[in-house]
Amino acid sequence: MSILHIDSITKSFGEKKILQDVYLSCETGKIASILGRNGCGKSTLFQIIFGKVKSDTQYIKFNDIILKNQFDRKNRIAYLPQYSFLPKNVKIENLIKLFCNEENFQKLIDSILIKPIINTTPNKISGGELRLLEVLLIIYSSAEFILLDEPFHSLSPKIVSIVKDLIKEQSQFKGFIISDHLYQDVLDISDEVYLLSDSYLKPIKDLTELKRFRACLKIKLEKVIWRLSL
Numbered sequence: 001m002s003i004l005h006i007d008s009i010t011k012s013f014g015e016k017k018i019l020q021d022v023y024l025s026c027e028t029g030k031i032a033s034i035l036g037r038n039g040c041g042k043s044t045l046f047q048i049i050f051g052k053v054k055s056d057t058q059y060i061k062f063n064d065i066i067l068k069n070q071f072d073r074k075n076r077i078a079y080l081p082q083y084s085f086l087p088k089n090v091k092i093e094n095l096i097k098l099f100c101n102e103e104n105f106q107k108l109i110d111s112i113l114i115k116p117i118i119n120t121t122p123n124k125i126s127g128g129e130l131r132l133l134e135v136l137l138i139i140y141s142s143a144e145f146i147l148l149d150e151p152f153h154s155l156s157p158k159i160v161s162i163v164k165d166l167i168k169e170q171s172q173f174k175g176f177i178i179s180d181h182l183y184q185d186v187l188d189i190s191d192e193v194y195l196l197s198d199s200y201l202k203p204i205k206d207l208t209e210l211k212r213f214r215a216c217l218k219i220k221l222e223k224v225i226w227r228l229s230l
Helices: 042-050 092-099 102-109 127-139 157-170 185-189 207-211 223-229
Strands: 003-013 016-027 031-035 057-062 077-080 145-149 174-180 192-196 202-205
Touching: 003 042, 016 042, 016 174, 031 185, 042 077, 042 145, 042 174, 092 102, 092 127, 127 145, 127 157, 157 174, 157 185, 174 185, 207 223
Parallel strands: 016 202, 031 174, 031 192, 077 145, 145 174
Antiparallel strands: 003 016, 003 057, 192 202
């Protein structure tokens, strides 16, 4: 088992504090979700954990190794951003080789989700197909910890259901931190739930706590009662 320890993350843009003393821990075999309204800092937090954005303060450790730069994250943390990140003119089969080891490469090229587009390039597929490809590349990458920012965006309900099953399957070997506005789908697969609000990250243990922050989420509570009551 590996552990990703995230502590003392603070980030400000000018005089506006986005993140304050954020603490989060994730281990392989677990799925953690981060809820929060638009603009609360979820994407910024992901980018700091991945090493793409510099925070004001931070302490991030993979097992006993302190991660100081993005190179330290290689094969340890993979990040799916909200925006498209793949080169548009590279054959999809070659992209899979770049992201995946031999075993996972074979899984993806044999997948019914990828087979129809395996011989084309990202600029020749639809937006939904592109998002699915990006999600699968990150999920099946060599990293032990996977950060997924809006993984279900642009995906049909049927594909979202498939992707949820794949995340659960891969979580046997990896740790996941997920944020998406399809709250119910995120909660369905989460072992731990956090709310990012007013720059602080708060663990949510039960429905009572979620009710206290319902204005922050702007969602109908009945949609999440079932998951938090388990």
